[in-house]
Amino acid sequence: MTFLLLIMKANVLESADKPLVWKEVPKPVLQPGDALVQIKAAALNRRDYWITIGKYAGIKYPTILGSDGAGIVTEVGSDADKHWIGQEVIINPGYGWGDNPNFQSDDFKILGLPEDGTFAEYVKVGAGQLHPKPTYLNWEQAASLPLAALTTYRALFVKANTKPGDKVLVTGAGSGTGTFAVQLAVAAGCKVYVTSGSADKIEAAKKLGAIDGVNYKDEDWAEQLTKLAGGFDVIIDSALGEGFAKLPDVCNPGARMVIFGGTAGNLPPLNGRKLFWRQLQIIGTMMGNNDDFKAMLDFVIEHKIVPVVDEVFLLSEAAKAVQKMENSSQFGKIVLKA
Numbered sequence: 001m002t003f004l005l006l007i008m009k010a011n012v013l014e015s016a017d018k019p020l021v022w023k024e025v026p027k028p029v030l031q032p033g034d035a036l037v038q039i040k041a042a043a044l045n046r047r048d049y050w051i052t053i054g055k056y057a058g059i060k061y062p063t064i065l066g067s068d069g070a071g072i073v074t075e076v077g078s079d080a081d082k083h084w085i086g087q088e089v090i091i092n093p094g095y096g097w098g099d100n101p102n103f104q105s106d107d108f109k110i111l112g113l114p115e116d117g118t119f120a121e122y123v124k125v126g127a128g129q130l131h132p133k134p135t136y137l138n139w140e141q142a143a144s145l146p147l148a149a150l151t152t153y154r155a156l157f158v159k160a161n162t163k164p165g166d167k168v169l170v171t172g173a174g175s176g177t178g179t180f181a182v183q184l185a186v187a188a189g190c191k192v193y194v195t196s197g198s199a200d201k202i203e204a205a206k207k208l209g210a211i212d213g214v215n216y217k218d219e220d221w222a223e224q225l226t227k228l229a230g231g232f233d234v235i236i237d238s239a240l241g242e243g244f245a246k247l248p249d250v251c252n253p254g255a256r257m258v259i260f261g262g263t264a265g266n267l268p269p270l271n272g273r274k275l276f277w278r279q280l281q282i283i284g285t286m287m288g289n290n291d292d293f294k295a296m297l298d299f300v301i302e303h304k305i306v307p308v309v310d311e312v313f314l315l316s317e318a319a320k321a322v323q324k325m326e327n328s329s330q331f332g333k334i335v336l337k338a
């Protein structure tokens, strides 16, 4: 009987050539400062997909994937954290950021590799990573927030210093991060435009408050965008690839282009003269620290932002859910529900 209580089920990555396996594994053992969260919902990020296809640094087997999660705290490792027991929480998946708000320390890690993540019945996290779940969101919506909303919040407001009235371009609006970038920038009073590979997703972005958009698969998408919108003050891009070479052409002088991913490849050759003459900035960013996470949550709650959930799978179906990311057919977040 006791033995059974020490077992849980989880989606385990066992090797590079095999999909995630839903199986019994030992329940995590807590150390002082830890908390155990019973997962109610977990959400996918492209990181989970990159890891399953072997395109991520530091992959180790076996690993339980998953950075995003929401659930109920069932145990803590220290008496000082007892107030968390029974609380409904979301988890900041980043830890070990360090003291410098400008960039993470060498100890920075993301839940779901190297440490076991949220695609499981229970996950062990540091009590410092716990945040109260926004009460107006259901489990699936709350689980969608952590990694993507944190990253786009920092990209928009900490890195690009986006202000009300700024004209903002979000590339790849169908992505989890893209939908949040649209929602946060619209809530901040910006004039938001998008690119997407699908006309339906441009329409969906307009329902979130974007003014209009163009299809990045069209040869002349940058010219179309200039006709539609003029120039942009801020661009949020997680695609890079060949298309990035045209972004300086759609910038206003002094614009900030914030990057945090390379879904479509790496940086192409850029016209450096355009960058310095028009004083454009390309700014890298990574997730965010715990202060950014708190600020993101405050902003989301203040503006009653409801994350866009594309599809909900059972927790046991993580392999199927990750596969959906392969062709990027989603608009918003793919979620697993316990």
Ligand SMILES: NC(=O)c1ccc[n+]([C@@H]2O[C@H](COP(=O)([O-])OP(=O)(O)OC[C@H]3O[C@@H](n4cnc5c(N)ncnc54)[C@H](OP(=O)(O)O)[C@@H]3O)[C@@H](O)[C@H]2O)c1
Residues within 6 Å of the ligand: 044, 045, 046, 047, 050, 147, 148, 151, 171, 172, 173, 174, 175, 176, 177, 178, 195, 196, 197, 198, 201, 216, 238, 239, 241, 243, 260, 261, 262, 263, 264, 285, 286, 287, 325, 328, 329, 330, 332
């Ligand atoms: N560094 C960090 O802290 C951090 C944090 C979060 C994410 N990321 C990275 O950021 C990227 C997005 O992550 P995610 O989880 O939001 O991904 P996701 O939900 O899987 O979305 C991927 C999206 O990429 C877009 N895309 C594909 N090719 C494109 C192109 N040529 N131009 C513009 N957009 C294109 C598609 O948009 P449409 O569907 O609209 O066509 C697609 O939906 C990934 O590379 C991820 O690894 C990094």
